[in-house]
Amino acid sequence: MENGSAAAPVPRVGVAVFLLKGKSVLLGRRRSPGAGNSTFALPGGHLEFGESFEECAAREVEEETGLEVDRTEFLTVTNNVFKEEPMPSHYVTIFMRAILADDDERVPQNLEPNKCDGWDWYNWDNLPTPLFWPLEKMVISGFNPLPSLS
Ligand SMILES: CC(C)CCOP(=O)(O)OP(=O)(O)O
Ligand SMILES: [Mg+2]
Ligand SMILES: [Mg+2]
Numbered sequence: 001m002e003n004g005s006a007a008a009p010v011p012r013v014g015v016a017v018f019l020l021k022g023k024s025v026l027l028g029r030r031r032s033p034g035a036g037n038s039t040f041a042l043p044g045g046h047l048e049f050g051e052s053f054e055e056c057a058a059r060e061v062e063e064e065t066g067l068e069v070d071r072t073e074f075l076t077v078t079n080n081v082f083k084e085e086p087m088p089s090h091y092v093t094i095f096m097r098a099i100l101a102d103d104d105e106r107v108p109q110n111l112e113p114n115k116c117d118g119w120d121w122y123n124w125d126n127l128p129t130p131l132f133w134p135l136e137k138m139v140i141s142g143f144n145p146l147p148s149l150s
């Protein structure tokens with residue numbers, strides 16, 4: 001509700017990608033004037049007009065890491081309201097799981113050094129801190145992105 005202050009930011013859709021290598025997941029320390037500066041986050045970004053979740057996942061991973069993914073699948077969705085950040089924002093975050101298209105391409109590049117300090121593989125049981133808040137909430141809730149062995 002507007003009370004004479006600036007209009008509230010419109011909720012947007014973010015797509016975050018669990019890119020897995022065995023029990024490890026690709027994470028990078030995020031650089032952002034908005035949400036999550038200096039926290040470890042999954043590759044991903046804003047859903048763009050007309051994209052499927054799968055198309056956005058593959059595009060953002062390639063834009064940010066140079067890696068080509070295959071077989072992306074929907075995992076879960078969370079609602080994230082960032083009120084305390086320098087620039088308040090509200091995201092519905094779609095979490096996808098993706099498998100690398102080519103095992104030889106396991107060395108991610110940091111293609112957006114203004115948005116990320118660099119990418120690395122982290123064992124799911126030994127994640128770095130601090131995690132980006134939406135991801136931290138999922139870890140605390142016991143969420144496990146690893147495919148079941150069955
Ligand atoms: C904040 C997050 C849930 C959604 C936006 O992610 P992002 O800041 O990485 O966006 P871009 O990769 O599109 O710049
Ligand atoms: Mg991006
Ligand atoms: Mg991004």
Ligand SMILES: [Mg+2]
Binds near residue numbers: 044060
């Ligand atoms: Mg983007």
